Amino acid sequence: MKKCQICNKGLLEKVEDIILEIEGYVFVVGGERCNKCSEEFPYEDEAQRTIAIARKLGVWPEPLKLYRHLSKSGGGLIFRIPSDLEKQLKLDENIGIAISKVGNKIVIEPEK
Numbered sequence: 228m229k230k231c232q233i234c235n236k237g238l239l240e241k242v243e244d245i246i247l248e249i250e251g252y253v254f255v256v257g258g259e260r261c262n263k264c265s266e267e268f269p270y271e272d273e274a275q276r277t278i279a280i281a282r283k284l285g286v287w288p289e290p291l292k293l294y295r296h297l298s299k300s301g302g303g304l305i306f307r308i309p310s311d312l313e314k315q316l317k318l319d320e321n322i323g324i325a326i327s328k329v330g331n332k333i334v335i336e337p338e339k
């Protein structure tokens with residue numbers, strides 16, 4: 228079994244119940260899950276198939292993940308919202324956001 232790249236302690240086990248949630252649509256795909264930190268790694272082909280389905284449904288998986296760096300300002304870390312998301316979610320500087328920590332992820336929800 229492969230070693231987990233995230234925690235470097237656990238081993239990756241084959242699973243068939245990884246939940247991918249995209250814009251409220253829930254997809255179940257196969258992949259591998261770390262037996263220590265529970266980080267999930269969907270199989271590339273299954274993730275691609277899910278993205279194809281999500282595209283047909285008209286949701287936003289393109290790309291499924293955006294990689295960005297944080298910048299530093301005034302002693303704090305700044306996260307810039309990608310402009311395509313800003314447009315799609317109709318965000319502006321007057322919109323409040325709720326930030327929650329889910330496992331090792333940060334979820335940012337604009338207030339409606």
Ligand SMILES: [Zn+2]
Nearest residue numbers: 231234261264
């Ligand atoms: Zn791990």
